[in-house]
Amino acid sequence: MRLVVHAGFHKTGTSSVQAMLRKNATLLSPHLRILLKADFDGLAEASRSFSLRPSEEALTTAGGRAARMLRRIDPADPRPVLISSEDLSGTLPGRRGLEGYDAAPLLLAGLAEQARARFGDALELTFYFSTREAGAWLRSTWWQNLRSTRLQLSFEDYAAGLATAADMARVLEEVAAAVAPATVVSERLEISRDRPEGPLSPLLDLVALPGEVRARLVTLPPVNAEPDIGLAEVFLALNRSGFSEDSLREIKKKLRRIANRDAESG
Numbered sequence: 001m002r003l004v005v006h007a008g009f010h011k012t013g014t015s016s017v018q019a020m021l022r023k024n025a026t027l028l029s030p031h032l033r034i035l036l037k038a039d040f041d042g043l044a045e046a047s048r049s050f051s052l053r054p055s056e057e058a059l060t061t062a063g064g065r066a067a068r069m070l071r072r073i074d075p076a077d078p079r080p081v082l083i084s085s086e087d088l089s090g091t092l093p094g095r096r097g098l099e100g101y102d103a104a105p106l107l108l109a110g111l112a113e114q115a116r117a118r119f120g121d122a123l124e125l126t127f128y129f130s131t132r133e134a135g136a137w138l139r140s141t142w143w144q145n146l147r148s149t150r151l152q153l154s155f156e157d158y159a160a161g162l163a164t165a166a167d168m169a170r171v172l173e174e175v176a177a178a179v180a181p182a183t184v185v186s187e188r189l190e191i192s193r194d195r196p197e198g199p200l201s202p203l204l205d206l207v208a209l210p211g212e213v214r215a216r217l218v219t220l221p222p223v224n225a226e227p228d229i230g231l232a233e234v235f236l237a238l239n240r241s242g243f244s245e246d247s248l249r250e251i252k253k254k255l256r257r258i259a260n261r262d263a264e265s266g
Contacts (some may be wrong), residue, residue, distance in 0.1 A: 002080035008089040011140040012130035013199030015224040037085040040069040046086040050101035051090025063110040064265045070118040080207040094145045094163035100165040104180035112179040127181040132189045134166040143226040146235040227259040
């Protein structure tokens with residue numbers, strides 16, 4: 001029983017991975033069982049909630065949701081299982097006052113415990129993390145929070161408050177200790193994005209997808225990336241303005257639509 005859990009980190013190509021898995025679902029189905037956030041939304045929500053308001057009760061709820069998800073996986077099916085959602089490690093840092101991934105080791109230890117209880121000694125469990133150079137990651141999460149919330153911090157002030165979250169090597173060490181004897185594997189986006197299937201490549205290695213299937217995969221351009229037109233600074237000014245929440249949301253949506261259209265025509 002091979003189970004690979006792609007648990008983060010946010011803004012390291014995870015949306016691109018999931019888009020490719022959805023696009024190639026029919027081709028992959030005979031060889032791989034795929035579970036994305038829509039397949040276990042209760043677990044993702046519980047994980048985010050625990051990271052924002054940690055408590056024994058919230059952690060127990062997340063563990064129960066993990067058990068419910070795992071019960072739907074047939075251990076007699078020989079296909080490996082790939083689960084992908086960055087929310088399994090909690091909420092995106094920088095949002096609602098969250099400064100790091102302190103919840104990730106606890107959440108993933110609970111998931112590992114439930115997986116071992118479900119599948120026993122036959123389980124081969126691997127946690128995979130895509131990582132990213134700290135400066136680029138901080139910039140990308142700043143953009144994500146600017147577009148999704150009313151964040152009003154400059155990039156410099158934002159980055160200064162999230163230095164702990166950007167230390168992904170430390171988080172990986174803590175997760176590895178928490179989920180042992182499961183394996184923890186990582187690869188930097190700066191490396192994986194140049195591989196044949198982009199940031200999906202390391203996961204295909206872990207599930208041992210046959211080469212002839214990999215050669216037929218439809219690749220996609222990066223998803224959810226910041227447009228290179230200075231839009232982040234515009235959103236920062238808008239967030240600091242007196243626009244109502246509804247108006248602000250509508251303006252951002254229109255600007256993103258224009259940016260996407262210009263990118264496609266350019």
